[in-house]
Amino acid sequence: xxxxxxxxxxxxxxxxxxxxxxxxxxxxxxxxxxxxxxxxxxxxxxxxxxxxxxxxxxxxxxxxxxxxxxxxxxxxxxxxxxxxxxxxxxxxxxxxxxxxxxxxxxxxxxxxxxxxxxxxxxxxxxxxxxxxxxxxxxxxxxxxxxxxxxxxxxxxxxxxxxxxxxxxxxxxxxxxxxxxxxxxxxxxxxxxxxxxxxxxxxxxxxxxxxxxxxxxxxxxxxxxxxxxxxxxxxxxxxxxxxxxxxxxxxxxxxxxxxxxxxxxxxxxxxxxxxxxxxxxxxxxxxxxxxxxxxxxxxxxxxxxxxxxxxxxxxxxxxxxxxxxxxxxxxxxxxxxxxxxxxxxxxxxxxxxxxxxxxxxxxxxxxxxxxxxxxxxxxxxxxxxxxxxxxxxxxxxx
Amino acid sequence: xxxxxxxxxxxxxxxxxxxxxxxxxxxxxxxxxxxxxxxxxxxxxxxxxxxxxxxxxxxxxxxxxxxxxxxxxxxxxxxxxxxxxxxxxxxxxxxxxxxxxxxxxxxxxxxxxxxxxxxxxxxxxxxxxxxxxxxxxxxxxxxxxxxxxxxxxxxxxxxxxxxxxxxxxxxxxxxxxxxxxxxxxxxxxxxxxxxxxxxxxxxxxxxxxxxxxxxxxxxxxxxxxxxxxxxxxxxxxxxxxxxxxxxxxxxxxxxxxxxxxxxxxxxxxxxxxxxxxxxxxxxxxxxxxxxxxxxxxxxxxxxxxxxxxxxxxxxxxxxxxxxxxxxxxxxxxxxxxxxxxxxxxx
Numbered sequence: 212x213x214x215x216x217x218x219x220x221x222x223x224x225x226x227x228x229x230x231x232x233x234x235x236x237x238x239x240x241x242x243x244x245x246x247x248x249x250x251x252x253x254x255x256x257x258x259x260x261x262x263x264x265x266x267x268x269x270x271x272x273x274x275x276x277x278x279x280x281x282x283x284x285x286x287x288x289x290x291x292x293x294x295x296x297x298x299x300x301x302x303x304x305x306x307x308x309x310x311x312x313x314x315x316x317x318x319x320x321x322x323x324x325x326x327x328x329x330x331x332x333x334x335x336x337x338x339x340x341x342x343x344x345x346x347x348x349x350x351x352x353x354x355x356x357x358x359x360x361x362x363x364x365x366x367x368x369x370x371x372x373x374x375x376x377x378x379x380x381x382x383x384x385x386x387x388x389x390x391x392x393x394x395x396x397x398x399x400x401x402x403x404x405x406x407x408x409x410x411x412x413x414x415x416x417x418x419x420x421x422x423x424x425x426x427x428x429x430x431x432x433x434x435x436x437x438x439x440x441x442x443x444x445x446x447x448x449x450x451x452x453x454x455x456x457x458x459x460x461x462x463x464x465x466x467x468x469x470x471x472x473x474x475x476x477x478x479x480x481x482x483x484x485x486x487x488x489x490x491x492x493x494x495x496x497x498x499x500x501x502x503x504x505x506x507x508x509x510x511x512x513x514x515x516x517x518x519x520x521x522x523x524x525x526x527x528x529x530x531x532x533x534x535x536x537x538x539x540x541x542x543x544x545x546x547x548x549x550x551x552x553x554x555x556x557x558x559x560x561x562x563x564x565x566x567x568x569x570x571x572x573x574x575x576x577x578x579x580x581x582x583x584x585x586x587x588x589x590x591x592x593x594x595x596x597x598x599x600x601x602x603x604x605x606x607x608x
Numbered sequence: 609x610x611x612x613x614x615x616x617x618x619x620x621x622x623x624x625x626x627x628x629x630x631x632x633x634x635x636x637x638x639x640x641x642x643x644x645x646x647x648x649x650x651x652x653x654x655x656x657x658x659x660x661x662x663x664x665x666x667x668x669x670x671x672x673x674x675x676x677x678x679x680x681x682x683x684x685x686x687x688x689x690x691x692x693x694x695x696x697x698x699x700x701x702x703x704x705x706x707x708x709x710x711x712x713x714x715x716x717x718x719x720x721x722x723x724x725x726x727x728x729x730x731x732x733x734x735x736x737x738x739x740x741x742x743x744x745x746x747x748x749x750x751x752x753x754x755x756x757x758x759x760x761x762x763x764x765x766x767x768x769x770x771x772x773x774x775x776x777x778x779x780x781x782x783x784x785x786x787x788x789x790x791x792x793x794x795x796x797x798x799x800x801x802x803x804x805x806x807x808x809x810x811x812x813x814x815x816x817x818x819x820x821x822x823x824x825x826x827x828x829x830x831x832x833x834x835x836x837x838x839x840x841x842x843x844x845x846x847x848x849x850x851x852x853x854x855x856x857x858x859x860x861x862x863x864x865x866x867x868x869x870x871x872x873x874x875x876x877x878x879x880x881x882x883x884x885x886x887x888x889x890x891x892x893x894x895x896x897x898x899x900x901x902x903x904x905x906x907x908x909x910x911x912x913x914x915x916x917x918x919x920x921x922x923x924x925x926x927x928x929x930x931x932x933x934x935x936x937x938x939x940x941x942x943x944x945x946x947x948x949x950x951x952x953x954x
Binding site: 261279290364383464465467554561565569571 | 699700703704723728729757758759760767768772775776785786788790791803804806845847
């Protein structure tokens with residue numbers, strides 16, 4: 212029997228180098244080998260040269276006693292007993308502190324200024340415009356130095372402190388205020404707060420379902436505020452208010468007791484927030500302007516009030532434009548916090564890549580660790596913001 | 609990324625270039641003296657601005673005892689003290705700059721300590737200035753001793769031995785303190801001036817210099833205690849004996865000249881008719897002491913003629929003829945009861 216002569220294209224078994232799959236695999240393996248080879252070469256070369264020049268290498272130094280003091284430590288640290296490894300952690304926490312404070316403040320200021328720029332009020336819009344143009348066009352380092360020396364020089368000496376309520380003192384050394392001292396049994400209060408937060412989230416979810424089902428809205432805001440404040444307060448009172456305050460007192464040169472907010476921290480925080488807020492304000496403005504005018508008009512024709520239009524219609528759509536750009540501003544802020552060293556705020560660069568580096572002389576190890584930290588922080592922040600962005604992005608159905 | 613598959617050649621070429629780039633520049637260490645001679649310039653790391661030690665004057669010329677030491681080495685090696693390229697370095701940058709070969713010599717008020725000498729691939733060639741750490745306070749605090757500083761805030765330059773001595777001193781005397789660490793010494797002075805700290809601490813010679821930067825230099829006092837030994841001296845890379853000896857003998861020549869009374873003014877006369885055999889050997893009239901080091905025999909003559917002897921350097925930059933008006937103290941010659949002692953040229 213003869214089959215009809217239909218020529219079925221046979222899968223070519225031509226030479227291997229003609230096969231695109233094989234070819235791309237070979238190239239990728241080659242590329243990977245080259246990159247690994249370069250890294251291995253650099254590491255080997257560096258190690259050999261350091262060895263030849265009698266420069267100590269390795270990470271042993273992290274266990275040696277540091278012996279210098281640090282002006283702000285969020286974790287236990289003493290120049291007497293702590294190690295260089297500990298200075299790394301102290302610096303890291305200080306960097307995280309100023310970055311977190313900066314991100315929160317920059318976001319709030321940025322949003323307000325961005326909205327103000329679009330305000331129909333002539334004066335408000337011009338003031339916001341002036342803010343943006345002034346602060347984003349002056350180098351950040353100058354702004355840090357300005358705030359530091361402006362803040363410092365305008366404040367009185369410890370003995371002439373501005374005092375408030377006999378517990379808060381403001382002077383050239385910073386803001387000194389009463390510090391809470393936790394007594395046994397205090398932990399019930401934060402637990403109550405956690406319960407209250409979970410309760411609030413549940414409340415919001417249920418209220419939303421209720422609204423979807425019936426079209427009625429619950430007074431969610433007052434209810435959740437009552438829950439968030441009332442429950443911890445009640446527990447605190449029931450457990451017998453297990454909290455004492457250490458009140459600062461002037462003794463000798465300085466205040467004893469209480470806690471101190473360093474002027475370096477305040478100056479750096481202000482400079483970073485104000486500078487970054489100028490950029491965020493522009494992002495907010497461009498994000499809002501990117502929402503077509505028809506959306507506002509549509510909302511208005513449904514007689515939604517202005518505030519609700521902004522919150523429920525404009526901003527959710529503007530967010531999609533804003534989030535990726537705001538993310539890079541956050542990353543900039545974190546990296547810019549390393550300018551702290553100019554005014555003596557003990558961040559990671561000042562403490563670890565500064566003093567520790569200079570005392571141990573182990574530049575390669577210290578710089579590698581420092582860079583790895585900034586890289587990790589930035590990648591984590593990006594990942595979180597990408598997650599948020601994915602949630603905010605347009606759900607195409 | 610699709611790019612890897614579509615354009616592998618571009619990637620291959622890029623990585624090849626990178627590989628090439630890492631292999632090309634590899635500075636060889638060892639013969640610093642030959643390198644300096646063939647370059648015709650000495651690259652010298654100095655402080656980024658410390659009156660009396662190294663700071664640019666109103667005409668942009670570098671001035672100071674550390675700077676003059678660089679010039680003396682250039683005079684010895686190249687016969688011309690102007691053939692120096694100065695690299696201003698912060699305390700944090702200095703060792704890396706020397707280790708990486710960016711400078712040939714570090715003459716930057718650097719304290720000679722065991723860890724710096726032994727674990728960083730560096731060698732100290734001598735002591736140009738014996739110093740000690742001091743503390744400066746405002747007069748109106750009414751304090752006369754460092755022992756009364758319990759609880760004080762202290763401004764200090766980051767990454768210096770000063771920072772460690774400070775911690776040691778307060779611990780040894782069972783006192784509390786707050787350190788405020790700045791990156792540069794200028795900033796420590798500004799912080800002190802603004803009242804951020806009660807105390808400014810540094811090497812006492814530096815305090816004298818920083819005092820001049822304050823808005824009211826007469827309102828402060830330097831406390832009598834010296835809380836540490838700070839022998840400041842030039843540093844070179846470890847493993848280059850020849851270069852280390854050139855630097856070390858430059859210092860001895862400066863000291864020997866002062867001891868013999870040879871100055872930049874009378875050096876010609878002294879060379880033509882040396883008073884003692886020592887002078888004749890030092891100034892190259894007798895023997896080949898310069899050639900033994902790989903220099904010309906008039907190496908010391910060039911130093912003294914063009915830069916001066918140690919006493920001239922001292923008086924001009926930090927001593928009586930300078931705004932700092934420091935006493936010679938331990939920096940006097942051994943023959944005057946000080947610690948400075950030049951090894952004999954013979």
